[in-house]
Each structure stands twice: as structure tokens, then as C-alpha cells.
Amino acid sequence: MAGNTGFTSFAHEGTLISAIVPDGWEAFEPEAQRIRFFGPPQTEHDDYRPTFSVSLGKPDGFGEAWFDEFADNSLLQLQSGYEGFVLRSTEMLTLSSLVEVSAIWYEWQSEPNLAFAQLQAIAPVDRYRMYLINAATLRPLADTHLPIFDRILRSLRMLPPRQ
Numbered sequence: 001m002a003g004n005t006g007f008t009s010f011a012h013e014g015t016l017i018s019a020i021v022p023d024g025w026e027a028f029e030p031e032a033q034r035i036r037f038f039g040p041p042q043t044e045h046d047d048y049r050p051t052f053s054v055s056l057g058k059p060d061g062f063g064e065a066w067f068d069e070f071a072d073n074s075l076l077q078l079q080s081g082y083e084g085f086v087l088r089s090t091e092m093l094t095l096s097s098l099v100e101v102s103a104i105w106y107e108w109q110s111e112p113n114l115a116f117a118q119l120q121a122i123a124p125v126d127r128y129r130m131y132l133i134n135a136a137t138l139r140p141l142a143d144t145h146l147p148i149f150d151r152i153l154r155s156l157r158m159l160p161p162r163q
Helices: 064-081 139-155
Strands: 007-012 017-022 026-031 034-038 051-057 086-094 100-111 114-124 130-138
Touching: 007 026, 017 051, 017 139, 051 139, 064 086, 064 100, 064 114, 100 139, 114 139, 130 139
Parallel strands: none
Antiparallel strands: 007 017, 026 034, 034 051, 051 130, 086 100, 100 114, 114 130
């Protein structure tokens, strides 16, 4: 993202979310309840495109204790599932739509000379809706894209279902 890039409001009916997304990012709908944004190609990195996705699903539990355990288990799965896992930070935050989010910022290396900086966040709304948010960029581009991921994440609003 260039320093002067603007942001645009975006809403998606299938996932029931709205967000602020950088101008020039493209939205794709791989499934009705999933939206994925691709940033512009990074010419200095073989046209790699950063991604930010939001998926809607149904949680297998509900309540504060369940969410805390689920968030802890998510971190453990990431730590054991990714080669060269490095935890950057974790955060619990509340969106403007009063949805609690557990966010994990991390890095990992899939092969020599190919490392990623990523965000995984989970946001349970109620017994019937939970969001999984994933964002990824190449580690050399982390200083540029992680602040963008943070801004998109914090701008998310979970919308009520249509009646």
C-alpha cells in the first residue's frame, strides 16, 4: 500500500460483515459464506498478493469459558502446525459491533527463503455464527501489510441476519 492509499467501505451479504478495505484490493467470493480480499501484486516479489479473508461458520460451543479455551487451543495448533513458528503477539479486542475477537499475529517459514507474516482471528457472535479471519503476507512485506490487516480487522462489523 502506498502511503496515500485510501480505504473504501465494503459489505458482504453472504458473511454478514462490513469492513473498510484499501482501494485497489479485489474481493473474491470462493463460497457464499467466505470473502477473500487480494492486495495489489507486489512486483518486487514475483507479483505476490497479500490476502485477507473472512469465513462464516457455526461454532461447536458457546460462552466465555468455551471461547477462552477455543482461543488457547487455536494458538497451540498454530504453534505445533507451522515450521519455524514465531509468535509476534496476541490480542483480545472488541469490535464496534460488540463482538469479541481473539487475534494471533505470527510468522512461519514454509521453506528456505519463503517466510510469511500472518494474522488469525476468531470472532464468535452467538451460538450460530462464528468468524474465522486469516490474513497473510510475505515476511519482507510485513511492515507494509500488517498495519493494513490490523485496520481491516478493527473495522469489521458483524451485521445482523436479514429477517
